[in-house]
Amino acid sequence: MLEQLLIFTRGGLILWTCKELGNALKGSPIDTLIRSCLLEERSGAASYNYDAPGAAYTLKWTFHNELGLVFVAVYQRILHLLYVDDLLAMLKREFSVIYDPKRTAYDDFDETFRQLRMEAEARAEELKKSKPVAKPVNNSKKQGQVQKVGFEGGNKKKGGSGPGSDGGDGNGRKMENGHANGNTDETKVALVANGKENASSNIGAFDVNKLQKLRAKGGKKPDTVVNKGSKVDPNKKITKKNRVWDVSPTESKLDFTDPADQNGDENAVIVAADEGESMMDKEEIVSSESETEEDEEMEKDSKMETKKKGWFSAMFQSIAGKSNLEKADLEPALKALKDRLMTKNVAEEIAEKLCESVAASLEGKKLASFTRVSSTVQAAMEEALVRILTPRRSIDILRDVHAAKEQRKPYVVVFVGVNGVGKSTNLAKVAYWLLQHNVSVMMAACDTFRSGAVEQLRTHARRLQIPIFEKGYEKDPAIVAKEAIQEATRNGSDVVLVDTAGRMQDNEPLMRALSKLVNLNNPDLVLFVGEALVGNDAVDQLSKFNQKLADLSTSPNSQLIDGILLTKFDTIDDKVGAALSMVYISGAPVMFVGCGQSYTDLKKLNVKSIVKTLLK
Structure with a gap:
């Protein structure tokens, strides 16, 4: 049974709701659908599952892109209604006939909906009754047919059933000189399909007999590796040269440590690191060069499109416009866009979903005059x-910090991520940026797992001249973070930056410890630190981090990843696709971008620059 069905415009104006159903929905499935699917370009999916306390709905939708209408049906997930897709298609067809942009209410559509619903239900029942029942298959007969096709030209099984009887191999194949009779292409295909390319030598990972025959014939591969047993020409013998050490090496040549790090000298004076203004406070200027020239790939696709449809028809379509775009018209341009996004390091799954969503938003739309399909698709993808x-x-973290300060509590940021992405270094960059805005900061060394992690954070704290809370190694990081927040409350620190251990997304014990830290301390911001170098792995990392934080949470409202910090952004050239993959899969914004090794190398994500790089 349907729970709700409604029609609204792309701008959010509800035109019609089925009064006959009148069921009060638990939670807000329609709002969640708009926020999680339609606004995030996930509209290419077939359906959306909504979960709330005491509610489990499935939502299906369709668009009328020319009129800018959205048709949504909501029903209980357990029902599996088969007629919903058919009903939405009929509603779309009938409502488009009576639609008037000046009207805001369609109360007279209830009777039409009732008839369409009865028709869709009746059609689904007929389809269910007319569906043929699957008959049991005789496995032995089917197996015999496969053998007949796979070993055409070979002899059937004769006599005994053992591997050595009548020269057979035990599977009904006559053997001649140790090989299956009728060694045709079909035989090879069947052997490969059964995972036995050579049945007589399928013991190891490769064919040992072939290797032995190759050695017996004296066949040798080109010598690419020098044989260890071969004698070296004494005339060409290379002797190792002795290293010459300085008699009295200068300390300045070998010693690169800070003065305070030598022998634990706490009395040494350390000057606070001052490397200038952080790049976070500088506006990045994007060059406004004309982007009117089409990309070579798009030109190739348009030429292929012209060849398929004919010169005149393609020219007529680009000048006079087409009644509505079909999926076949969009496929060449979408394929070129998908390949381009993947070359820019966008995950394949994300690129495919984006193209499906763009196709759903353009299908049925009228092509403007003097406009190419490729240009229309690229404009839709850019939006x-x-x-x-x-x-x-x-x-705006600074605003949130001041809001927390008014409530007399510190603003807590937890840095999480996989191993080796640069959490501690970028934590120090964030601390440096906050210090420039007169915000008092305290570091919490909660990486009690990796050797040297506490010393690394202590060095940053000494250079920035900010306090650090540490308890050493092999301690519970959740308890260390809690005590650090309590200490920050006592000494009046505005922000607590919590450093955690790097962990892979599949490491169950460490992920459980991270979930405990987040649940126990309830931080204001959980910041995922990820590399800009990753491609498909970004999807797996973020989805599993969020999944573990949700599954292992002890509270019903589990806290997930709130923001993303992209590191090593200066090493990727134009391969900026990881930013898109991470935002798409998590819904969290990119709040910081690390672009160097000094404290000032931290900046904001320039959306226009990223989009321009992805599509050029």
């Missing part, structure tokens, strides 16, 4: 990318 990468909430 989609800007919509995805633009934060949907405020990412």
Whole structure:
């Protein structure tokens, strides 16, 4: 049974709701659908599952892109209604006939909906009754047919059933000189399909008999590796040269440590690191060069499109416009866009979903005059990318810090991520940026797992001249973070930056410890630190981090990843796709971008620059 069905415009105006159903939905499935699917370019999916306390709904939808209408049906997930897709298609067809942009209410559509619903239910029942029942298959007969096709030209099984009877190999294949009779292409295909390319020597990982025959014939591969047993020409013998050490090496040549690090000298004077203004406070200027020239790949696709449809028809379509775009018209341009996104390090799954969503938003839309299909698709993709990468909430940390200060509590940021991405280094960059805005900062060394992690954070704290809370190694990081927050509350620190151990997304014990730290301390911001170098792995990392934080949480409202810090952004050239993959899979905005090794090398993500790089 349907729970709700409604029709609304792309701008959010509800035109019609089924009064006959009138069921009060638990939670807010429609709002969640708009926020999680339609605004995040996931509309290419077939359906969306909504979970809330005491509610489990499935939502299906369809678009009328020419009129800008959205048709949504909501029903209980356990029911598996088969007629919903058919009903939505009929509603779309009938409502488009009576639609008037000046009207805001369609109360007279209830009777039409009732008839369409009865028709869709009746059609689903007929389809269910007319569906043929699957008959049991005789496995022995089917197996015999496969053998007949796979070993055509070979002899059937004769006599005994053992491997050595009548020269057979035990599978009904006559053997001649140790090989299956009728060694045709079909035989090879069947052997490979059964995982036995050579049945007589399928013991190891490769064919030992072939290797022995090759050696017996004296066949040798080109000598690419020098034989250890071969004699070396004494005339060409290379002797190792002795290293010459300085008699009295200068200390300045070998010693690169800070003065305070030598012998634990706490009395040494350390000057606070001052490397200038952080790049976070500098506006990045994007060159406004004209982007009117089409990319070579798009030109190739348009030429292929012209060849398929004919010169005149393609020219007529680009000049006079087409009644509506079909999926076949969009496929060449979408394929070129997908390949381009993947070359820019966008995960394949994300690129495919984006193209499906763009196709769903353009299908049925009228092509403007003097416009190519490729140009229309690229413009739609650009709008989609800007919509995805633009934060949907405020990412002004300084404002949130001052709001927490008014409540007399520290603002807590937890840095999480996999091993070796640069959490501690970028934590120090964030601390340096906060110090420039007169915000008092305290570090919490909660990486009690990796050797040297506490000393590394202590060095940053000494250079920045900020306090650090540490308890050494092999301690519970959740308890260390809790005590650090209590200490920050006592001494009046505005921000607590919590450093955690790097962990792979599949490491169950460490992920459980991270979930405990987040649940126990309830931080204001959980910042995922990820490399800009990753491609498909970004999807796996973020999805599993969020999944573990949700599954291992002890509270019903589990806290997930709130923001992303991208590191090593200066090493990727134009391969900026990881930013898109991470934002798409998590819904969290990119709040910081690390682009160097000094404390000032931290900046904001420029959405226009990223989109321009992805599509050029």
